[in-house]
Amino acid sequence: MATDTKGMEKEVYAVENDDKAEVESQTEVLRAAGIGISEDDPTEPVLTLRMWVLGVGFCIVASGLNTLYTLRNPSITISATVVLLLAYPLGKLWEKVIPAWNVPLGAWSFNLNPGPFNQKEHVLIYMMSNLSIYVRLGADVLTEQQKFYGYSAGWGFQMLITFGTFLIGFCLAGFFRALVVEPRELVWPGVLSCTALTTTLHQVGQGDVRGLNATWKISRYGFFSLAFCISFCWYWFPDFIFPALSYFTFPCWINPKSTVVNQLFGMTSGMGLLPITFDWSQISYVGSPLLIPSWAIINVFAGLVFWIWIVAVACYYSNVWYTGHLPFQSSSVYDNTGAVYKASKVVSAASGYKLDLAKYKAYSPVYTPVTYALNMFGLSFATLSSLLVWTFLEKRDVMTAAARRIPKLVRQSFSSEQEEPEKIGAHARVPTWWYLSTAIVALFVTIFAVEYWRVELHWYGVLLACAVAMVFYGPLALVYATSNLKINIDILCRIIAGFVFENRILANIWFFDIGYITTIKGLYFAQDMKLGDYCHVPPRKVFFVQVVGMIAGTLSSVCVLNWGLGHIEGVCTTTGVNGFTCPYSRTHFNTSLIWGAIGPRNFFNNGIGYNRLLYFFIIGAILPIPVYYLQRRYPNSLWRRVHVPLFLGGLNYLPPATGTNYGSWAVVGLTFGVLIRKRLYQWWYKYNFVLSSALDSSVSIAGVVIFFAIFYSGASAHFSWWGTEVYKDTCDYKGCAYLPIPEGGKFGVGV
Secondary structure (H helix, E strand, C coil): CHHHHHHHHHHHHHHHCCCHHHCCCHHHHHHHCCCCCCCCCCCCCCCCHHHHHHHHHHHHHHHHHHHHHCCCCCCCCCCHHHHHHHHHHHHHHHHHHCCCCEEEECCEEEECCCCCCCHHHHHHHHHHHHHHHHHHHHHHHHHHHHHHCCCCCCHHHHHHHHHHHHHHHHHHHHHCHHHHCCCCCCCCHHHHHHHHHHHHHHCCCCCCCCCCCCCCCCCHHHHHHHHHHHHHHHHHHHHHHCHHHCCCCHHHHHCCCCHHHHHHHCCCCCCCCCCCCCCHHHHCCCCCHHHCCHHHHHHHHHHHHHHHHHHHHHHHHCCHHHHHHCCCCCCCCECCCCCECCHHHCCCHHHCCCCCHHHHHHHCCCECCHHHHHHHHHHHHHHHHHHHHHHHHHHHHHHHHHHHHHHHHHHHHCCCCCCCHHHHCCCCCCCHHHHHHHHHHHHHHHHHHHHHCCCCCCHHHHHHHHHHHHHHHHHHHHHHHHHCCCCCCHHHHHHHHHHHCCCCHHHHHHHHHHHHHHHHHHHHHHHHHHHHHHCCCCHHHHHHHHHHHHHHHHHHHHHHHHHHHHHCCCCCCCCCHHHCCCHHHHHHHHHHHHHHHHHHHHHHCCCCCHHHHHHHHHHHHHCHHHHHHHHHHCCCCHHHHCCHHHHHHCCCCCCCCCHHHHHHHHHHHHHHHHHHHHHCHHHHHHHHHHHHHHHHHHHHHHHHHHHHHHHCCCCCCCCCCHHHHCCCCCHHHHCCCCCCCCCCCCCCCCC
């Protein structure tokens, strides 16, 4: 027993540290992580009618719900683990009920019930529904254009631009698959929750993992069911019955009018120094902490402590950039009276969505809260330069080797030359010309959409945005494949568009969408390709399933988005019912206002001092160099765990996320990833990933039930008590500033 445990510990250690010598195959990587993927059975049916019906159905439902919830704060993601959970009983029901009839279809035929519902079908259903997470990213930009700038381009534009950006991200993953999907040492931790749940469901009654008799006797399936039910019932309290449990800032309740207390401990506009919340949707706001390697959590938490709790606090209380007159934390930008900036005063449809310079000078420069300026601008600049330098230092050999393989892969796609079996396993690789053809379609669809509907981003803007995505996709994917954390390059896209399409706000929006959001979509596509590789799903079948999912997800998302914007009371305003305030679109709006309407030249030359943030490019470029050499000089020290891009760019959800979101995320992640794993290793080995699936899926399903049964139906209209109001009657919730507005009613430059 002791020998087995040490062996498992050694294997998991190898997984987290990318040590190729410790594992022999990708299957062993998953087994080392406690997942237990079964051996490949090439006779199992894959593209069955059952898979298509369930996959398309779940894709439509999940895409619609995720699009709806992207308008809400806190946002709830209908994660694909929910689909994994719900698809299993439906697949088994199909297996038991539907007759096994062969249906002729010309030269082909298919069987209504080809046999037992298998893991490959289950995983493909997951992949198709997983597209629902990507589609919400584009919905944020469509919402920004329609609700915050008042330009509705219509359904045709929404369909084409959504589908076009889907295809661009899909092609990025295809072109870079030799670099980020095929290498065995890239584990992609985000897939472990999925593999844990599917294995748990498909091995019910077959016993548990070897060598785990010393831990709880309950099976993984039983543990998942128990955790799911408890979490589902509990979520009714922080989401509806007692929302103060979600915003558990009790120091602010005790002294609701103290500005300093509320800024220190608040989680709405404060820094969240006491990160306590009883709401899993708040803890997992940046992703489930149970899936993140502990070294990655430590790097991000160190960034929170240093940049937000030390540097930002020092800047704020020193009134740097006049931030003392604004809330410490907010997704909004402000004018020189401390009010939310009114974009309609300087840009409107009548002016062609271009900045009226005279009105801008008469009104006010844009002032940003300190966390907004420091993280969205300064740290984003540093992250960009550090990412390139880090990639060169750490991954130049890998990048070079992958680049050298590209000509051979293209040649093989157009000839009968055989692939290398050890590179692709037992299944044929997707020919490169498939992705090249898809890329041509993607460019045509996207260019047609921006030119025909006149959103100011011309054909050359689309090509330039795609070039930016190509340059940064590889480094971003390498970080995500090892840490399960995404790094933003959105500010780079905003600045490039701000110079190339100066004072053209719609061009800025869509350059950001094509240059950045497509890379995020590409990361998810590559992650699903890796999942298919782990579960022995033929790559060509994964290709077809992802294409069909993109079509279904686009249709569903656009339909639900238009319904939500037209039927939810107060949507995208601060008074939106049940938190439908469009937080992500509001943040995008503020950023596009700065870089698109006002432009980089006006923003950095307004006299406030934001031009000093440009020095962060230098900081980011220099910092990885000494860390790299210290890691080589002291290979067994803590320097080996330092990851500069994550330290600088790991706070990419802030704002609208807060210090409480990141703090509670880190506490929970380190508790499970360090404390429980060290002291209760067998328990962690057996239940950790299953617990993550149970919490994510239960909160997602409960959130949907509560919204439609309680809030949308109007049943919550008269429900109010101390637990629903106490956190609202505080300076934290109201966004109080540290310094009052001067007697003249204005602050800042020229006052």
